[in-house]
Amino acid sequence: MSNLFSGISLSQASQSSTNLSIASKLPPLPASPSLSQTIGMMGSPEEALNAYPLPRPLPVWLNPAYARHIVKGNFMTLSARPKTVDKGEWVAHQVVEHYRNLWNFVRVVFEKEEDGKTICNATSCPRMSAGMNHSYTWLNNRFEPIELPAFEYITLMQRWISGKIDDTKIFPTEASGVSFSYNSQITTTALLTGPDEWVGKRSGFPKDFFSICQTIFLQMFRVYAHLYWAHFTEPFYHLNLEKQLNSCFSHFVLTATALDLLKPQELEPMQPLIDLWAANGTFPPESKAYEYANLKAGTRLLQLGGMA
Amino acid sequence: MSEVEFAPPPTPDLESYGPNVAYNRERCYQLAQGFFKDAVRRARERHERQKELKLRLENPELLSRREQIWSHSGKLEAKYLRFLRTKEELSNYTVVKTIGKGYFGEVKLVRKRQDGRVYALKRLFKSEMISKEQLPRVRAERDALAESDSEWVVKLFTTFQDNASLYMLMEFLPGGDLMSMLIKYQIFSEDITRFYTAEIIMAIEAIHNLGYIHRDIKPDNILLDRGGHIKLADFGLSTGFRRDHEKSYYQTLLQRPAPPSGRPQNNRHSVNIDEISLTVSNRAQINEWRRSRRLVAYSSVGTPDYIAPELFSTNGYSFEIDWWSLGTIIYECLVGWPPFAAETFHDTYRKIINWPHTLLFPDDIQLSYNAVHLIRSMINAPDARLGRNGAAEIKNHPFFAGVDFTGLRRIRAPFEPPLTSDVDTSAFPVDDLPQEEGFGDGGGSGPGREGVAVGAEDPEMSLPFLGYTFKRFEKSYTA
Numbered sequence: 001m002s003n004l005f006s007g008i009s010l011s012q013a014s015q016s017s018t019n020l021s022i023a024s025k026l027p028p029l030p031a032s033p034s035l036s037q038t039i040g041m042m043g044s045p046e047e048a049l050n051a052y053p054l055p056r057p058l059p060v061w062l063n064p065a066y067a068r069h070i071v072k073g074n075f076m077t078l079s080a081r082p083k084t085v086d087k088g089e090w091v092a093h094q095v096v097e098h099y100r101n102l103w104n105f106v107r108v109v110f111e112k113e114e115d116g117k118t119i120c121n122a123t124s125c126p127r128m129s130a131g132m133n134h135s136y137t138w139l140n141n142r143f144e145p146i147e148l149p150a151f152e153y154i155t156l157m158q159r160w161i162s163g164k165i166d167d168t169k170i171f172p173t174e175a176s177g178v179s180f181s182y183n184s185q186i187t188t189t190a191l192l193t194g195p196d197e198w199v200g201k202r203s204g205f206p207k208d209f210f211s212i213c214q215t216i217f218l219q220m221f222r223v224y225a226h227l228y229w230a231h232f233t234e235p236f237y238h239l240n241l242e243k244q245l246n247s248c249f250s251h252f253v254l255t256a257t258a259l260d261l262l263k264p265q266e267l268e269p270m271q272p273l274i275d276l277w278a279a280n281g282t283f284p285p286e287s288k289a290y291e292y293a294n295l296k297a298g299t300r301l302l303q304l305g306g307m308a
Numbered sequence: 309m310s311e312v313e314f315a316p317p318p319t320p321d322l323e324s325y326g327p328n329v330a331y332n333r334e335r336c337y338q339l340a341q342g343f344f345k346d347a348v349r350r351a352r353e354r355h356e357r358q359k360e361l362k363l364r365l366e367n368p369e370l371l372s373r374r375e376q377i378w379s380h381s382g383k384l385e386a387k388y389l390r391f392l393r394t395k396e397e398l399s400n401y402t403v404v405k406t407i408g409k410g411y412f413g414e415v416k417l418v419r420k421r422q423d424g425r426v427y428a429l430k431r432l433f434k435s436e437m438i439s440k441e442q443l444p445r446v447r448a449e450r451d452a453l454a455e456s457d458s459e460w461v462v463k464l465f466t467t468f469q470d471n472a473s474l475y476m477l478m479e480f481l482p483g484g485d486l487m488s489m490l491i492k493y494q495i496f497s498e499d500i501t502r503f504y505t506a507e508i509i510m511a512i513e514a515i516h517n518l519g520y521i522h523r524d525i526k527p528d529n530i531l532l533d534r535g536g537h538i539k540l541a542d543f544g545l546s547t548g549f550r551r552d553h554e555k556s557y558y559q560t561l562l563q564r565p566a567p568p569s570g571r572p573q574n575n576r577h578s579v580n581i582d583e584i585s586l587t588v589s590n591r592a593q594i595n596e597w598r599r600s601r602r603l604v605a606y607s608s609v610g611t612p613d614y615i616a617p618e619l620f621s622t623n624g625y626s627f628e629i630d631w632w633s634l635g636t637i638i639y640e641c642l643v644g645w646p647p648f649a650a651e652t653f654h655d656t657y658r659k660i661i662n663w664p665h666t667l668l669f670p671d672d673i674q675l676s677y678n679a680v681h682l683i684r685s686m687i688n689a690p691d692a693r694l695g696r697n698g699a700a701e702i703k704n705h706p707f708f709a710g711v712d713f714t715g716l717r718r719i720r721a722p723f724e725p726p727l728t729s730d731v732d733t734s735a736f737p738v739d740d741l742p743q744e745e746g747f748g749d750g751g752g753s754g755p756g757r758e759g760v761a762v763g764a765e766d767p768e769m770s771l772p773f774l775g776y777t778f779k780r781f782e783k784s785y786t787a
């Protein structure tokens with residue numbers, strides 16, 4: 001491992017605990033520069049990639065040949081908020097869509113076979129992990145971090161998320177409650193700023209709505225990371241679903257970054273793939289995901305894959 | 309320094325997985341594929357709306373209304389997003405009346421609890437439709453209806469499902485169907501026939517342009533809107549099934565000896581004898597036929613009266629089958645019954661197969677030369693049938709001289725339904741239909757949504773009916 005990492009204790013930095021019921025009360029994470037930003041400033045493409053704590057040989061999903069998509073064109077149009085739409089409404093929509101997409105893949109590793117076994121189980125994945133350096137713990141009732149098999153972690157997390165999404169006090173569904181976005185050129189009502197204003201307020205979303213959505217996105221990101229690190233080949237590659245997974249995940253990253261639902265440092269376990277997608281044009285230069293990427297590392301992956 | 313390399317891609321290996329994986333894989337594949345297809349379509353439509361909005365905001369004449377235009381757009385989009393987020397289910401609606409019935413399901417007039425709006429809700433029972441080879445077509449046909457934005461096609465707002473049924477939420481067309489009109493008036497003048505026929509041509513042309521063959525053009529699938537103009541319905545799910553159902557039904561009939569009351573099949577004259585049995589002098593028989601036609605529409609097989617002969621053969625068929633059906637409808641409008649009407653389906657079927665000998669015009673009904681010529685050109689062999697080269701050649705037939713096809717919807721229709729309320733069902737045979745409370749058996753009580761319960765299969769997630777759910781952006785959606 002490169003000494004560029006000195007000063008960052010990886011096991012601590014990424015051992016995040018979750019108790020989702022209090023997650024929204026947790027203090028905000030310090031705004032440290034992302035790993036890729038730190039690395040991107042110096043060195044050659046080779047050094048940039050070597051800076052990541054990646055196993056050798058590199059995981060299959062970092063091979064550009066397997067990082068392809070089922071969609072052509074600019075993914076950003078899918079998550080760009082129409083100007084007149086209230087931000088809260090748009091965020092709510094994105095949360096639900098991405099949740100449905102992610103669950104589509106989780107279902108494949110979670111559904112029981114005839115012998116009662118699931119692909120992701122306590123033996124295959126005894127911890128909720130994303131590679132060697134990231135594992136996530138759950139907080140029990142006494143707020144102690146506990147390690148859970150990925151299957152249990154994800155199940156708990158799914159219950160928590162669907163509990164939020166199905167709660168009409170948090171995700172209102174009444175057609176009559178809708179509002180619209182402000183435009184200083186057109187709308188006369190002044191845009192309030194300050195403690196009394198929050199994302200989605202005018203459309204009936206609660207004060208903690210946005211932070212709930214950030215937590216949901218963070219949790220969904222962890223599940224994607226687990227799927228890539230633990231299940232990319234088994235089963236997705238074997239089932240010829242890797243392009244589908246890539247497409248849903250890249251759409252997820254573009255949305256999450258564009259809407260500030262994920263912070264750059266939270267992308268860490270999947271940073272090399274994000275770099276690759278920035279380098280190969282999946283993430284357009286005007287996207288935040290591109291901004292957060294380390295192009296050198298991405299270029300290096302393309303070189304290794306014989307594509308640059 | 310040793311070269312960094314990728315882990316070698318393993319050989320794809322399905323064998324090592326259990327039997328359920330293939331199913332799960334297919335479902336995952338289709339859902340992901342469907343998501344992007346849908347998302348791209350929605351983005352494209354959204355983009356169009358935003359472009360239109362921009363034009364309106366820049367229009368100096370609308371300057372004073374800019375704020376209203378802006379907020380209206382934002383709210384409309386937001387309502388659509390909420391609509392997308394929420395689960396449609398039966399309990400969101402209350403039943404006003406049952407207005408129609410067919411083999412696979414029924415059609416009810418419903419009111420949406422949330423906004424009080426009125427719709428027609430068609431319900432199809434899954435159990436009746438499980439027939440594996442047909443499922444790709446189920447999807448294709450649902451797509452056709454969902455993708456069409458034609459004024460000639462009944463508008464589909466959304467589709468949803470529960471364990472037992474698929475539902476299609478459509479605009480309610482209060483004028484009833486053409487079958488009711490024919491039952492009521494028995495015969496139309498050539499002018500009125502010309503109007504309806506011209507509209508049906510436009511409608512068939514619109515769906516052909518979508519690449520879709522209706523296959524089931526008949527009077528009870530031609531609906532009338534509040535202005536008395538026609539729209540096509542019922543080319544969603546059931547047609548394909550039913551057509552094949554009929555095909556095998558008739559093929560079995562073919563192989564069987566004729567029923568005892570019939571004549572021996574090897575008698576070459578039998579067909580000729582049958583054909584004369586239905587003439588105007590035989591009024592009693594016609595009235596009986598007319599009374600029974602609604603019941604026939606409810607029965608399992610449906611009437612074969614309007615089906616082109618090539619649908620019964622194994623040689624395949626194409627777009628021109630819909631023009632044959634229209635030919636038989638024109639005949640019926642002018643004569644009072646369809647050309648191959650007979651006492652039994654079996655006889656009708658034999659008449660259709662022998663159409664060159666059985667297509668007869670009664671002596672005591674006066675038809676113009678052009679009308680007869682048009683009918684004979686449409687009830688014709690597929691390779692000689694008018695319409696095989698597109699709708700234009702039908703429109704150019706002298707029967708339609710002077711008709712402005714593109715302006716049809718702007719002129720007043722011959723019959724405008726006299727409506728007293730938004731739930732006026734006087735154009736429907738509601739008294740002939742069972743009117744049970746609510747949605748009746750199997751409805752409403754289905755499990756609601758509990759997120760995506762792990763383990764338990766969400767009905768939306770069962771492979772045969774995957775991707776059935778659809779939601780249309782609705783411009784006139786009220787607050």
Ligand SMILES: Nc1ncnc2c1ncn2[C@@H]1O[C@H](COP(=O)(O)OP(=O)(O)OP(=O)(O)O)[C@@H](O)[C@H]1O
Binds near residue numbers: 410414541545546
């Ligand atoms: N949108 C609608 N508005 C008003 N009435 C409708 C509407 N859709 C259907 N109906 C009525 O219900 C009847 C049956 O509907 P439809 O033809 O769609 O289904 P079906 O006949 O059951 O299907 P199939 O013929 O394939 O079995 C129609 O003939 C018409 O009278």
Ligand SMILES: [Mg+2]
Binds near residue numbers: 528542
């Ligand atoms: Mg019908």
